[in-house]
Amino acid sequence: MNVMFLGTGAGMPAKSRNVTSIALQLLEERKAVWLFDCGEATQHQILHTSIKPRRIEKIFITHMHGDHIYGLPGLLGSRSFQGGETLLTIYGPKGIKEFVEKTLLLSYTHIKYPLEIIEVADGIAFEDSQFRVAVKKLEHGVPCLGYRVVEKDTPGTLQVDKLRALDVPPGPIYQKLKQGNTVKLEDGRELNGEDFLGPHQEGRIVTILGDTRICEQSVELALNADLLIHEATFGHADDQLAFDYFHSTTSQAAKIALEANVKQLVITHISSRYQGEDSESLLNEAREIFINTDLANDFEKYEVHKQK
Amino acid sequence: MNVMFLGTGAGMPAKSRNVTSIALQLLEERKAVWLFDCGEATQHQILHTSIKPRRIEKIFITHMHGDHIYGLPGLLGSRSFQGGETLLTIYGPKGIKEFVEKTLLLSYTHIKYPLEIIEVADGIAFEDSQFRVAVKKLEHGVPCLGYRVVEKDTPGTLQVDKLRALDVPPGPIYQKLKQGNTVKLEDGRELNGEDFLGPHQEGRIVTILGDTRICEQSVELALNADLLIHEATFGHADDQLAFDYFHSTTSQAAKIALEANVKQLVITHISSRYQGEDSESLLNEAREIFINTDLANDFEKYEVHKQK
Ligand SMILES: [Zn+2]
Ligand SMILES: [Zn+2]
Numbered sequence: 001m002n003v004m005f006l007g008t009g010a011g012m013p014a015k016s017r018n019v020t021s022i023a024l025q026l027l028e029e030r031k032a033v034w035l036f037d038c039g040e041a042t043q044h045q046i047l048h049t050s051i052k053p054r055r056i057e058k059i060f061i062t063h064m065h066g067d068h069i070y071g072l073p074g075l076l077g078s079r080s081f082q083g084g085e086t087l088l089t090i091y092g093p094k095g096i097k098e099f100v101e102k103t104l105l106l107s108y109t110h111i112k113y114p115l116e117i118i119e120v121a122d123g124i125a126f127e128d129s130q131f132r133v134a135v136k137k138l139e140h141g142v143p144c145l146g147y148r149v150v151e152k153d154t155p156g157t158l159q160v161d162k163l164r165a166l167d168v169p170p171g172p173i174y175q176k177l178k179q180g181n182t183v184k185l186e187d188g189r190e191l192n193g194e195d196f197l198g199p200h201q202e203g204r205i206v207t208i209l210g211d212t213r214i215c216e217q218s219v220e221l222a223l224n225a226d227l228l229i230h231e232a233t234f235g236h237a238d239d240q241l242a243f244d245y246f247h248s249t250t251s252q253a254a255k256i257a258l259e260a261n262v263k264q265l266v267i268t269h270i271s272s273r274y275q276g277e278d279s280e281s282l283l284n285e286a287r288e289i290f291i292n293t294d295l296a297n298d299f300e301k302y303e304v305h306k307q308k
Numbered sequence: 309m310n311v312m313f314l315g316t317g318a319g320m321p322a323k324s325r326n327v328t329s330i331a332l333q334l335l336e337e338r339k340a341v342w343l344f345d346c347g348e349a350t351q352h353q354i355l356h357t358s359i360k361p362r363r364i365e366k367i368f369i370t371h372m373h374g375d376h377i378y379g380l381p382g383l384l385g386s387r388s389f390q391g392g393e394t395l396l397t398i399y400g401p402k403g404i405k406e407f408v409e410k411t412l413l414l415s416y417t418h419i420k421y422p423l424e425i426i427e428v429a430d431g432i433a434f435e436d437s438q439f440r441v442a443v444k445k446l447e448h449g450v451p452c453l454g455y456r457v458v459e460k461d462t463p464g465t466l467q468v469d470k471l472r473a474l475d476v477p478p479g480p481i482y483q484k485l486k487q488g489n490t491v492k493l494e495d496g497r498e499l500n501g502e503d504f505l506g507p508h509q510e511g512r513i514v515t516i517l518g519d520t521r522i523c524e525q526s527v528e529l530a531l532n533a534d535l536l537i538h539e540a541t542f543g544h545a546d547d548q549l550a551f552d553y554f555h556s557t558t559s560q561a562a563k564i565a566l567e568a569n570v571k572q573l574v575i576t577h578i579s580s581r582y583q584g585e586d587s588e589s590l591l592n593e594a595r596e597i598f599i600n601t602d603l604a605n606d607f608e609k610y611e612v613h614k615q616k
Contacts, residue, residue, distance in 0.1 A: 012386045013352050040382040041349035044321050066385050066415040074348040074378045078320045099414045106407045107374040108450050142416050 001304045005296040006045040014272040019067035032057035042071035054084035061092030062210025063144035073103040080111035089116040093143040138212035141246040148221040151203030214252035222260035231269035236285040254289035268296040309612045313604040314353040322580040327375035340365035350379035362392035369400030370518025371452035381411040388419035397424040401451040446520035449554040456529040459511030522560035530568035539577035544593040562597035576604040
């Protein structure tokens with residue numbers, strides 16, 4: 001599981017940062033890539049990575065501003081053209097369905113795979129045996145969502161070698177032991193399943209937020225996350241601008257990370273007013289409050305490791 | 309007057325060629341740039357040129373396929389963000405108005421300059437004292453247009469020095485001479501205006517066609533043009549594919565150029581199946597029929613010179 005930033009800028013593309021898109025790569029977990037937002041030229045950025053459009057299984061849209069959605073119609077068309085045949089599901093706020101359907105219709109684009117578009121607000125956007133994606137409304141002037149991706153815990157595997165060493169014959173009791181039950185063997189021995197299970201593995205949590213002012217919902221979405229991706233459109237000094245334009249500063253993003261007790265914060269959605277060396281001072285502003293912070297650049301990848 | 313290719317590929321962006329957009333730069337003529345088509349990431353391509361989005365006065369769309377229009381909403385938004393305040397007019401086939409209005413509305417994009425969208429078919433798309441833009445339907449399976457940009461002839465300027473040398477006093481007769489009339493001076497001399505006019509300058513003609521099969525309308529639009537830009541999605545051998553997909557081959561583009569008696573042909577909209585060295589053989593196929601042919605690459609510029 002890793003996160004690759006395909007675009008880390010705000011508002012408009014610049015030479016150094018494209019507009020927003022983030023790829024959560026779940027190749028080992030489910031041979032899939034989930035995109036979060038899809039600004040213009042996201043498919044162009046993808047050309048410079050190893051991501052295959054046909055592997056994109058889900059696209060989560062945070063809000064309807066152009067710098068987060070204008071790359072969607074092109075990517076959907078190219079995914080079909082490049083042999084994508086499997087279901088693609090798009091999650092997003094009200095309006096996303098009409099946007100996708102209208103743009104494809106008016107451009108005579110016939111995609112060959114099933115496309116599902118689900119408009120979400122607060123609650124659970126998606127859940128299966130492996131992942132649950134919770135969603136909450138943030139504060140951005142227009143409806144804007146944050147997503148909390150929760151990998152489900154995996155129980156420890158049954159240590160078969162250990163059972164064989166004790167001459168426990170394979171059979172239905174293996175299943176009972178695996179579920180952690182205590183069983184009585186025919187020879188009278190009693191075995192506790194817990195003693196024969198490898199370590200239980202906690203699922204990872206990745207929280208990816210849309211554009212927002214500093215707000216309580218962000219803390220809720222990010223609670224104990226392994227990785228929090230939070231916007232920082234402005235530097236610490238520009239907190240009035242951040243408030244006026246419904247954005248956050250570096251320090252505000254760091255405060256959320258601290259309060260939510262996350263392991264790592266990556267700030268992104270950097271305004272083009274900050275160039276080159278400014279990045280370092282932006283990053284330092286955040287690190288003063290939350291030390292384990294990075295500032296994202298296009299094409300940077302962050303691994304999210306399982307806990308030992 | 310020059311033409312800069314911002315995207316020369318077909319269907320999907322590739323590393324080497326972006327999807328279609330062509331800038332007709334009229335900086336000396338009217339301090340303006342006219343775009344023809346606006347595929348995704350056209351605004352990104354513009355970042356690597358000297359083109360200022362606020363100088364874009366008109367955008368002519370040939371057809372509604374995504375590789376020709378998906379860059380429009382982003383460019384329109386950025387033009388506003390970057391201080392564009394003057395009227396922008398978009399010309400295009402049926403559907404272009406709904407596409408632009410819907411995408412801007414659904415993305416909460418409020419542009420600060422007046423935007424006019426005119427759906428055109430056959431006839432005159434635009435005319436003022438300087439230029440006339442004629443439009444005709446081509447053959448592409450979906451409604452698709454070709455544009456013929458005609459610069460109006462400029463009459464020769466009055467050679468004032470020559471008149472002064474003959475002691476002809478300035479006054480209303482200068483105006484009459486300028487219009488080519490014969491006038492009688494008070495001292496009895498007769499002067500023919502034609503003798504005092506510099507060379508009359510013929511306007512230039514640039515023809516930019518959308519995707520199309522080889523067709524008669526292309527010849528009509530390109531007749532005697534200084535520059536014809538014609539698609540060549542396929543090589544000579546793939547004429548059946550070209551027909552099936554409503555496109556043209558290199559040779560067909562060259563035939564149109566020959567028949568229309570143009571001065572120069574530039575072929576573009578090259579399928580990504582052709583890579584690197586293929587370009588040379590594609591170009592040679594066209595040159596066998598029409599020698600003054602070039603094959604466009606992204607960011608190449610073609611000057612259109614006035615005739616001497
Ligand atoms: Zn944004
Ligand atoms: Zn095309």
